[in-house]
Amino acid sequence: MSDENSRECQHSEGFLVLSRRSALLAGASVVPTAPFVRSAKAQDAVSPLALPVSAEHSLTVRTNINGGAFEINLDARTSLLDMLREHLGLAGSKKGCDHGQCGACTVHVDGRRVASCLTLAAKVEGREVTTIEGLSDGDRLHPMQQAFIDHDALQCGYCTPGQIMAAVACVHEGNATSSERIREYMSGNICRCGAYVGIVAAIQDAAERMERG
Numbered sequence: 516m517s518d519e520n521s522r523e524c525q526h527s528e529g530f531l532v533l534s535r536r537s538a539l540l541a542g543a544s545v546v547p548t549a550p551f552v553r554s555a556k557a558q559d560a561v562s563p564l565a566l567p568v569s570a571e572h573s574l575t576v577r578t579n580i581n582g583g584a585f586e587i588n589l590d591a592r593t594s595l596l597d598m599l600r601e602h603l604g605l606a607g608s609k610k611g612c613d614h615g616q617c618g619a620c621t622v623h624v625d626g627r628r629v630a631s632c633l634t635l636a637a638k639v640e641g642r643e644v645t646t647i648e649g650l651s652d653g654d655r656l657h658p659m660q661q662a663f664i665d666h667d668a669l670q671c672g673y674c675t676p677g678q679i680m681a682a683v684a685c686v687h688e689g690n691a692t693s694s695e696r697i698r699e700y701m702s703g704n705i706c707r708c709g710a711y712v713g714i715v716a717a718i719q720d721a722a723e724r725m726e727r728g
């Protein structure tokens with residue numbers, strides 16, 4: 516990385532500052548040091564789909580994503596989903612409808628599930644965001660991820676990250692006590708492949724493992 520880019524990718528008060536320019540220009544990855552211990556790696560390529568940052572709408576968001584502190588300059592109108600996908604390269608959260616109707620974009624904010632397409636990035640200032648990339652413990656899958664594999668709870672997989680994030684929240688909320696209740700509290704997550712039987716079985720299985728573990 517050139518000196519110029521190094522200056523733009525500066526650490527301040529433990530936060531990684533990603534300017535749009537440095538993100539576009541830096542040749543090497545912006546590899547976070549401690550405390551970036553999870554799989555949330557900030558990538559240095561801001562997608563062309565990201566809203567361009569004008570002086571008029573510029574906003575700096577400081578937030579914690581998957582255990583790492585980030586400071587990100589973006590357009591104030593940017594959704595949390597676009598911040599994750601287009602600014603940070605965390606593409607696990609999927610954009611299905613972009614209107615809060617499919618659940619593919621589900622992430623956790625301070626432990627509660629939200630549709631990231633309907634959440635402004637500005638709203639996660641000072642809060643803790645967990646995405647599908649931050650769910651596993653290194654190479655060890657979260658029990659819900661393992662249960663989805665064990666129960667073949669997916670076909671194309673597009674809805675799966677959102678299903679898993681919603682399912683983990685469903686268990687934590689105490690709503691995984693019966694298949695009827697699971698169906699009700701997972702009704703905001705649509706699977707176009709119709710893998711619902713496996714999804715319900717996976718949640719029931721994982722709920723037991725989560726309670727034990």
Ligand code: FES
Pocket residue numbers: 609610611612613614615616617618619620621630631632633
């Ligand atoms: S992409 Fe957010 S609910 Fe569909």
Ligand code: FES
Pocket residue numbers: 668669670671672673674675705706707708709710
């Ligand atoms: S597995 Fe294809 S949309 Fe759910």
